[in-house]
Amino acid sequence: MKFFLSLLLLFLFSQNxxxxxxxxxxxxxxxxxxxxxxxxxxxxxxxxxxxxxIFPEDKNTVTYLQGLQKWSRSDRKWNDIPYHYVVARDGKIYEGRPLNFRGDTNTTYDPTGHALIVLLGNFEEQELNPEQIESLKTVTSYLAKQESVAADKIKTHKDYAETLCPGVKLSAYLGTDDWNRFLSNISDQ
Structure with missing residues:
Protein backbone atom coordinates (compact mmCIF):
# COMPACT_ATOMS: atom_id res chain seq x y z
CA MET A 1 0.00 0.00 0.00
CA LYS A 2 2.83 2.40 0.85
CA PHE A 3 4.35 1.72 -2.55
CA PHE A 4 1.14 2.69 -4.37
CA LEU A 5 0.72 5.78 -2.22
CA SER A 6 4.30 6.79 -3.03
CA LEU A 7 3.64 6.26 -6.74
CA LEU A 8 0.47 8.34 -6.55
CA LEU A 9 2.26 11.19 -4.78
CA LEU A 10 5.11 11.07 -7.30
CA PHE A 11 2.61 11.16 -10.17
CA LEU A 12 0.70 14.10 -8.72
CA PHE A 13 3.91 16.03 -8.03
CA SER A 14 5.21 15.41 -11.55
CA GLN A 15 1.88 16.52 -13.07
CA ASN A 16 2.13 19.81 -11.17
CA ILE A 54 9.03 50.59 -25.27
CA PHE A 55 10.75 47.25 -24.76
CA PRO A 56 13.20 46.49 -27.60
CA GLU A 57 13.44 42.88 -28.79
CA ASP A 58 17.10 42.69 -27.73
CA LYS A 59 16.63 44.11 -24.23
CA ASN A 60 17.64 41.64 -21.50
CA THR A 61 14.50 40.65 -19.60
CA VAL A 62 16.35 39.22 -16.59
CA THR A 63 18.35 42.42 -16.09
CA TYR A 64 15.12 44.42 -16.48
CA LEU A 65 13.28 42.31 -13.87
CA GLN A 66 16.15 42.55 -11.39
CA GLY A 67 16.14 46.34 -11.82
CA LEU A 68 12.35 46.50 -11.53
CA GLN A 69 12.45 44.51 -8.30
CA LYS A 70 15.13 46.77 -6.84
CA TRP A 71 13.25 49.94 -7.90
CA SER A 72 9.92 48.60 -6.61
CA ARG A 73 11.38 47.88 -3.19
CA SER A 74 13.71 50.83 -2.72
CA ASP A 75 12.00 53.71 -4.55
CA ARG A 76 8.33 52.70 -4.34
CA LYS A 77 8.59 50.87 -0.99
CA TRP A 78 6.53 48.02 -2.43
CA ASN A 79 6.83 44.41 -1.35
CA ASP A 80 8.06 43.27 -4.77
CA ILE A 81 7.57 43.97 -8.46
CA PRO A 82 3.95 45.00 -9.01
CA TYR A 83 2.87 42.02 -11.15
CA HIS A 84 2.46 38.30 -10.49
CA TYR A 85 3.41 37.17 -14.01
CA VAL A 86 5.55 38.90 -16.62
CA VAL A 87 5.32 37.95 -20.31
CA ALA A 88 8.51 38.94 -22.14
CA ARG A 89 8.65 40.04 -25.78
CA ASP A 90 9.91 36.56 -26.77
CA GLY A 91 6.96 34.93 -25.00
CA LYS A 92 8.86 33.63 -21.99
CA ILE A 93 6.81 33.81 -18.80
CA TYR A 94 8.51 34.99 -15.61
CA GLU A 95 7.23 34.68 -12.07
CA GLY A 96 6.87 38.05 -10.41
CA ARG A 97 5.46 38.75 -6.99
CA PRO A 98 4.11 35.63 -5.29
CA LEU A 99 0.46 35.12 -6.22
CA ASN A 100 -0.71 35.07 -2.61
CA PHE A 101 0.53 38.68 -2.13
CA ARG A 102 -1.57 41.58 -3.44
CA GLY A 103 0.01 43.38 -6.40
CA ASP A 104 0.69 47.10 -6.65
CA THR A 105 -0.33 49.84 -9.05
CA ASN A 106 0.48 53.45 -9.88
CA THR A 107 -3.23 54.09 -10.49
CA THR A 108 -6.32 54.29 -8.33
CA TYR A 109 -7.80 50.79 -8.33
CA ASP A 110 -7.39 48.34 -5.47
CA PRO A 111 -5.59 45.24 -6.81
CA THR A 112 -6.66 43.09 -3.86
CA GLY A 113 -7.98 39.82 -5.28
CA HIS A 114 -6.44 40.44 -8.71
CA ALA A 115 -3.82 38.22 -10.35
CA LEU A 116 -1.78 40.75 -12.34
CA ILE A 117 -0.27 39.77 -15.70
CA VAL A 118 1.93 42.23 -17.57
CA LEU A 119 3.12 41.96 -21.16
CA LEU A 120 6.39 43.83 -21.63
CA GLY A 121 6.14 46.58 -24.20
CA ASN A 122 4.15 49.73 -24.90
CA PHE A 123 1.13 48.64 -26.91
CA GLU A 124 0.16 52.17 -27.73
CA GLU A 125 3.20 52.06 -30.04
CA GLN A 126 4.63 48.53 -30.30
CA GLU A 127 3.05 45.55 -32.03
CA LEU A 128 2.20 42.42 -30.08
CA ASN A 129 4.32 39.37 -30.79
CA PRO A 130 2.48 36.09 -31.52
CA GLU A 131 4.61 34.50 -28.79
CA GLN A 132 3.28 36.99 -26.25
CA ILE A 133 -0.30 36.23 -27.23
CA GLU A 134 0.21 32.48 -26.80
CA SER A 135 1.96 33.00 -23.47
CA LEU A 136 -0.82 35.32 -22.29
CA LYS A 137 -3.27 32.51 -23.06
CA THR A 138 -1.08 29.99 -21.23
CA VAL A 139 -0.80 31.95 -18.00
CA THR A 140 -4.42 33.16 -18.12
CA SER A 141 -5.74 29.64 -18.64
CA TYR A 142 -3.55 28.32 -15.84
CA LEU A 143 -4.69 31.03 -13.42
CA ALA A 144 -8.37 30.69 -14.34
CA LYS A 145 -8.25 26.96 -13.66
CA GLN A 146 -5.96 27.08 -10.61
CA GLU A 147 -7.81 29.94 -8.90
CA SER A 148 -11.33 29.22 -10.23
CA VAL A 149 -11.62 32.59 -12.00
CA ALA A 150 -14.58 32.86 -14.39
CA ALA A 151 -14.07 34.31 -17.87
CA ASP A 152 -16.12 37.41 -17.02
CA LYS A 153 -13.59 38.22 -14.27
CA ILE A 154 -10.71 38.42 -16.79
CA LYS A 155 -10.32 42.10 -17.67
CA THR A 156 -7.74 44.80 -18.30
CA HIS A 157 -6.27 47.56 -16.18
CA LYS A 158 -8.40 50.19 -17.94
CA ASP A 159 -11.54 48.34 -16.85
CA TYR A 160 -10.70 49.39 -13.28
CA ALA A 161 -8.86 52.71 -13.57
CA GLU A 162 -8.53 55.71 -15.84
CA THR A 163 -5.51 54.62 -17.87
CA LEU A 164 -4.43 53.70 -21.40
CA CYS A 165 -3.15 50.36 -20.09
CA PRO A 166 -2.93 47.80 -21.69
CA GLY A 167 -2.53 49.97 -24.78
CA VAL A 168 -4.63 50.27 -27.92
CA LYS A 169 -2.98 47.33 -29.74
CA LEU A 170 -3.31 44.83 -26.90
CA SER A 171 -6.84 46.10 -26.21
CA ALA A 172 -7.70 45.55 -29.89
CA TYR A 173 -6.46 41.95 -29.71
CA LEU A 174 -8.51 41.35 -26.56
CA GLY A 175 -11.60 42.28 -28.58
CA THR A 176 -10.95 39.74 -31.36
CA ASP A 177 -12.83 36.53 -32.11
CA ASP A 178 -9.66 34.61 -31.25
CA TRP A 179 -9.58 35.99 -27.69
CA ASN A 180 -13.34 35.59 -27.27
CA ARG A 181 -13.09 31.91 -28.31
CA PHE A 182 -10.30 31.51 -25.78
CA LEU A 183 -12.49 33.03 -23.04
CA SER A 184 -15.37 30.80 -24.09
CA ASN A 185 -13.12 27.76 -23.60
CA ILE A 186 -12.26 29.01 -20.11
CA SER A 187 -15.98 29.22 -19.33
CA ASP A 188 -16.30 25.57 -20.36
CA GLN A 189 -13.54 24.37 -17.98
Whole structure:
Protein backbone atom coordinates (compact mmCIF):
# COMPACT_ATOMS: atom_id res chain seq x y z
CA MET A 1 0.00 0.00 0.00
CA LYS A 2 2.83 2.40 0.85
CA PHE A 3 4.35 1.72 -2.55
CA PHE A 4 1.14 2.69 -4.37
CA LEU A 5 0.72 5.78 -2.22
CA SER A 6 4.30 6.79 -3.03
CA LEU A 7 3.64 6.26 -6.74
CA LEU A 8 0.47 8.34 -6.55
CA LEU A 9 2.26 11.19 -4.78
CA LEU A 10 5.11 11.07 -7.30
CA PHE A 11 2.61 11.16 -10.17
CA LEU A 12 0.70 14.10 -8.72
CA PHE A 13 3.91 16.03 -8.03
CA SER A 14 5.21 15.41 -11.55
CA GLN A 15 1.88 16.52 -13.07
CA ASN A 16 2.13 19.81 -11.17
CA UNK A 17 5.69 20.29 -12.42
CA UNK A 18 4.68 19.52 -16.00
CA UNK A 19 1.79 21.98 -15.79
CA UNK A 20 4.19 24.80 -14.96
CA UNK A 21 7.21 23.95 -17.12
CA UNK A 22 6.52 27.21 -18.96
CA UNK A 23 7.35 29.34 -15.92
CA UNK A 24 10.74 30.91 -15.14
CA UNK A 25 10.66 31.22 -11.37
CA UNK A 26 11.79 34.24 -9.42
CA UNK A 27 14.70 32.19 -8.11
CA UNK A 28 15.73 31.24 -11.67
CA UNK A 29 15.82 34.87 -12.85
CA UNK A 30 17.75 35.99 -9.77
CA UNK A 31 14.97 37.70 -7.84
CA UNK A 32 14.68 37.59 -4.09
CA UNK A 33 11.71 36.40 -2.05
CA UNK A 34 9.03 38.67 -0.69
CA UNK A 35 8.71 38.59 3.07
CA UNK A 36 5.84 40.93 3.96
CA UNK A 37 2.83 38.68 4.65
CA UNK A 38 0.55 41.65 5.46
CA UNK A 39 -0.44 41.84 1.79
CA UNK A 40 -1.88 38.32 1.52
CA UNK A 41 -5.09 37.93 -0.50
CA UNK A 42 -7.24 35.42 -2.40
CA UNK A 43 -7.47 35.60 -6.20
CA UNK A 44 -10.90 36.39 -7.70
CA UNK A 45 -9.89 38.30 -10.86
CA UNK A 46 -7.24 38.25 -13.58
CA UNK A 47 -6.12 41.68 -14.78
CA UNK A 48 -4.02 42.24 -17.90
CA UNK A 49 -1.50 45.09 -18.19
CA UNK A 50 1.21 46.29 -20.53
CA UNK A 51 4.56 47.54 -19.26
CA UNK A 52 3.87 50.97 -20.72
CA UNK A 53 7.40 51.53 -21.98
CA ILE A 54 9.03 50.59 -25.27
CA PHE A 55 10.75 47.25 -24.76
CA PRO A 56 13.20 46.49 -27.60
CA GLU A 57 13.44 42.88 -28.79
CA ASP A 58 17.10 42.69 -27.73
CA LYS A 59 16.63 44.11 -24.23
CA ASN A 60 17.64 41.64 -21.50
CA THR A 61 14.50 40.65 -19.60
CA VAL A 62 16.35 39.22 -16.59
CA THR A 63 18.35 42.42 -16.09
CA TYR A 64 15.12 44.42 -16.48
CA LEU A 65 13.28 42.31 -13.87
CA GLN A 66 16.15 42.55 -11.39
CA GLY A 67 16.14 46.34 -11.82
CA LEU A 68 12.35 46.50 -11.53
CA GLN A 69 12.45 44.51 -8.30
CA LYS A 70 15.13 46.77 -6.84
CA TRP A 71 13.25 49.94 -7.90
CA SER A 72 9.92 48.60 -6.61
CA ARG A 73 11.38 47.88 -3.19
CA SER A 74 13.71 50.83 -2.72
CA ASP A 75 12.00 53.71 -4.55
CA ARG A 76 8.33 52.70 -4.34
CA LYS A 77 8.59 50.87 -0.99
CA TRP A 78 6.53 48.02 -2.43
CA ASN A 79 6.83 44.41 -1.35
CA ASP A 80 8.06 43.27 -4.77
CA ILE A 81 7.57 43.97 -8.46
CA PRO A 82 3.95 45.00 -9.01
CA TYR A 83 2.87 42.02 -11.15
CA HIS A 84 2.46 38.30 -10.49
CA TYR A 85 3.41 37.17 -14.01
CA VAL A 86 5.55 38.90 -16.62
CA VAL A 87 5.32 37.95 -20.31
CA ALA A 88 8.51 38.94 -22.14
CA ARG A 89 8.65 40.04 -25.78
CA ASP A 90 9.91 36.56 -26.77
CA GLY A 91 6.96 34.93 -25.00
CA LYS A 92 8.86 33.63 -21.99
CA ILE A 93 6.81 33.81 -18.80
CA TYR A 94 8.51 34.99 -15.61
CA GLU A 95 7.23 34.68 -12.07
CA GLY A 96 6.87 38.05 -10.41
CA ARG A 97 5.46 38.75 -6.99
CA PRO A 98 4.11 35.63 -5.29
CA LEU A 99 0.46 35.12 -6.22
CA ASN A 100 -0.71 35.07 -2.61
CA PHE A 101 0.53 38.68 -2.13
CA ARG A 102 -1.57 41.58 -3.44
CA GLY A 103 0.01 43.38 -6.40
CA ASP A 104 0.69 47.10 -6.65
CA THR A 105 -0.33 49.84 -9.05
CA ASN A 106 0.48 53.45 -9.88
CA THR A 107 -3.23 54.09 -10.49
CA THR A 108 -6.32 54.29 -8.33
CA TYR A 109 -7.80 50.79 -8.33
CA ASP A 110 -7.39 48.34 -5.47
CA PRO A 111 -5.59 45.24 -6.81
CA THR A 112 -6.66 43.09 -3.86
CA GLY A 113 -7.98 39.82 -5.28
CA HIS A 114 -6.44 40.44 -8.71
CA ALA A 115 -3.82 38.22 -10.35
CA LEU A 116 -1.78 40.75 -12.34
CA ILE A 117 -0.27 39.77 -15.70
CA VAL A 118 1.93 42.23 -17.57
CA LEU A 119 3.12 41.96 -21.16
CA LEU A 120 6.39 43.83 -21.63
CA GLY A 121 6.14 46.58 -24.20
CA ASN A 122 4.15 49.73 -24.90
CA PHE A 123 1.13 48.64 -26.91
CA GLU A 124 0.16 52.17 -27.73
CA GLU A 125 3.20 52.06 -30.04
CA GLN A 126 4.63 48.53 -30.30
CA GLU A 127 3.05 45.55 -32.03
CA LEU A 128 2.20 42.42 -30.08
CA ASN A 129 4.32 39.37 -30.79
CA PRO A 130 2.48 36.09 -31.52
CA GLU A 131 4.61 34.50 -28.79
CA GLN A 132 3.28 36.99 -26.25
CA ILE A 133 -0.30 36.23 -27.23
CA GLU A 134 0.21 32.48 -26.80
CA SER A 135 1.96 33.00 -23.47
CA LEU A 136 -0.82 35.32 -22.29
CA LYS A 137 -3.27 32.51 -23.06
CA THR A 138 -1.08 29.99 -21.23
CA VAL A 139 -0.80 31.95 -18.00
CA THR A 140 -4.42 33.16 -18.12
CA SER A 141 -5.74 29.64 -18.64
CA TYR A 142 -3.55 28.32 -15.84
CA LEU A 143 -4.69 31.03 -13.42
CA ALA A 144 -8.37 30.69 -14.34
CA LYS A 145 -8.25 26.96 -13.66
CA GLN A 146 -5.96 27.08 -10.61
CA GLU A 147 -7.81 29.94 -8.90
CA SER A 148 -11.33 29.22 -10.23
CA VAL A 149 -11.62 32.59 -12.00
CA ALA A 150 -14.58 32.86 -14.39
CA ALA A 151 -14.07 34.31 -17.87
CA ASP A 152 -16.12 37.41 -17.02
CA LYS A 153 -13.59 38.22 -14.27
CA ILE A 154 -10.71 38.42 -16.79
CA LYS A 155 -10.32 42.10 -17.67
CA THR A 156 -7.74 44.80 -18.30
CA HIS A 157 -6.27 47.56 -16.18
CA LYS A 158 -8.40 50.19 -17.94
CA ASP A 159 -11.54 48.34 -16.85
CA TYR A 160 -10.70 49.39 -13.28
CA ALA A 161 -8.86 52.71 -13.57
CA GLU A 162 -8.53 55.71 -15.84
CA THR A 163 -5.51 54.62 -17.87
CA LEU A 164 -4.43 53.70 -21.40
CA CYS A 165 -3.15 50.36 -20.09
CA PRO A 166 -2.93 47.80 -21.69
CA GLY A 167 -2.53 49.97 -24.78
CA VAL A 168 -4.63 50.27 -27.92
CA LYS A 169 -2.98 47.33 -29.74
CA LEU A 170 -3.31 44.83 -26.90
CA SER A 171 -6.84 46.10 -26.21
CA ALA A 172 -7.70 45.55 -29.89
CA TYR A 173 -6.46 41.95 -29.71
CA LEU A 174 -8.51 41.35 -26.56
CA GLY A 175 -11.60 42.28 -28.58
CA THR A 176 -10.95 39.74 -31.36
CA ASP A 177 -12.83 36.53 -32.11
CA ASP A 178 -9.66 34.61 -31.25
CA TRP A 179 -9.58 35.99 -27.69
CA ASN A 180 -13.34 35.59 -27.27
CA ARG A 181 -13.09 31.91 -28.31
CA PHE A 182 -10.30 31.51 -25.78
CA LEU A 183 -12.49 33.03 -23.04
CA SER A 184 -15.37 30.80 -24.09
CA ASN A 185 -13.12 27.76 -23.60
CA ILE A 186 -12.26 29.01 -20.11
CA SER A 187 -15.98 29.22 -19.33
CA ASP A 188 -16.30 25.57 -20.36
CA GLN A 189 -13.54 24.37 -17.98
Missing amino acids: QIAQNWLITQEEWGGTDSTDTSLEHQISYITIHHGGE
